[in-house]
Amino acid sequence: MRVAVFSTKPYDNRFLTEANSGHDLVFLEPRLTRDTASLAAGCDAVCAFVNDDLSAPVLERLAEDGVRLVALRSAGFNHVDLTAARKLGMTVTRVPGYSPYAVAEHCAGLVLALNRRIHRAYNRVREHNFALHGLLGFDLHGRTVGVVGTGKIGVCFIRIMAGFGCRVLATDPFPSDDAIAAGATYVPLETLLAESDIVTLHCPLTPETHHLINDDRIGQMREGVMLINTSRGALIDTAAVINGLKSGRIGNLGLDVYEEEADLFFEDLSDQMLGDDLFSRLVTFPNVLITGHQAFFTEDALRNIATSTIDSLSSYARTGSADIAPDALVC
Numbered sequence: 001m002r003v004a005v006f007s008t009k010p011y012d013n014r015f016l017t018e019a020n021s022g023h024d025l026v027f028l029e030p031r032l033t034r035d036t037a038s039l040a041a042g043c044d045a046v047c048a049f050v051n052d053d054l055s056a057p058v059l060e061r062l063a064e065d066g067v068r069l070v071a072l073r074s075a076g077f078n079h080v081d082l083t084a085a086r087k088l089g090m091t092v093t094r095v096p097g098y099s100p101y102a103v104a105e106h107c108a109g110l111v112l113a114l115n116r117r118i119h120r121a122y123n124r125v126r127e128h129n130f131a132l133h134g135l136l137g138f139d140l141h142g143r144t145v146g147v148v149g150t151g152k153i154g155v156c157f158i159r160i161m162a163g164f165g166c167r168v169l170a171t172d173p174f175p176s177d178d179a180i181a182a183g184a185t186y187v188p189l190e191t192l193l194a195e196s197d198i199v200t201l202h203c204p205l206t207p208e209t210h211h212l213i214n215d216d217r218i219g220q221m222r223e224g225v226m227l228i229n230t231s232r233g234a235l236i237d238t239a240a241v242i243n244g245l246k247s248g249r250i251g252n253l254g255l256d257v258y259e260e261e262a263d264l265f266f267e268d269l270s271d272q273m274l275g276d277d278l279f280s281r282l283v284t285f286p287n288v289l290i291t292g293h294q295a296f297f298t299e300d301a302l303r304n305i306a307t308s309t310i311d312s313l314s315s316y317a318r319t320g321s322a323d324i325a326p327d328a329l330v331c
Contacts, residue, residue, distance in 0.1 A: 146196030149203030
């Protein structure tokens with residue numbers, strides 16, 4: 001199969017090339033948009049990432065050029081118009097299980113760094129400032145951690161926090177036996193927010209979860225709560241979170257995702273002025289730590305993503321459908 005791989009970085013080229021089994025992979029640096037969709041002309045499939053545009057107009061353009069398969073190298077698929085894909089007879093596949101450990105461990109890293117002010121201490125020591133004032137943290141042992149979403153990543157994170165000796169509360173429309181076995185107790189979201197010292201988000205972005213964390217929900221949280229999001233940016237209403245930081249209701253904020261990240265993340269913008277006022281405001285807070293959607297970024301995860309993506313391409317090439325393709329969403 002001839003495959004247009006959009007949003008390509010050097011690491012995508014490396015791992016997909018290593019995993020490839022006879023497909024003609026065309027690596028393209030631009031994001032997939034309505035304007036760049038024509039680059040896939042003559043291809044059987046496109047391989048897309050989290051900030052590529054797979055709305056109905058883009059899918060229609062791809063279908064006109066003969067594309068029949070969209071292979072996502074991500075777990076989330078909120079950026080895909082699945083209804084349009086189905087109408088166009090297009091198959092969409094994803095890689096939901098590439099490495100829950102990578103994301104859960106990064107989430108734990110954000111918790112530790114924020115709590116013990118490691119990012120601030122690093123900068124101080126480089127300037128020969130060894131004062132401890134302003135770096136006071138707390139023991140994780142005995143604290144209450146609220147986990148919103150108990151899929152594979154959420155369960156991995158529960159195990160990590162249980163290992164620290166934390167009390168873990170969880171909420172999810174579909175309770176998991178694995179989460180309970182790992183030490184979590186399921187409670188309503190309102191109870192979790194009211195009782196947790198740390199709240200972490202591990203749920204997909206859907207119409208129901210869009211701006212799950214808003215002014216009302218922040219008002220239900222404990223004073224000085226630590227909020228972490230390594231899932232999808234639009235789970236959080238950024239303006240509401242800024243208000244929470246200003247009021248002190250949110251004591252620490254760790255983000256690996258941002259609701260308007262498409263024009264920011266994965267690019268070097270160090271020589272440019274950022275036009276996003278909300279993001280620019282966020283980075284002024286000393287108790288905010290933001291990473292650029294790197295929670296997934298481990299060798300293990302990238303290798304698994306590449307292998308799963310190539311397997312989906314090969315299955316589709318053999319059968320002409322995704323009936324036996326891994327993780328098919330639309331057939």
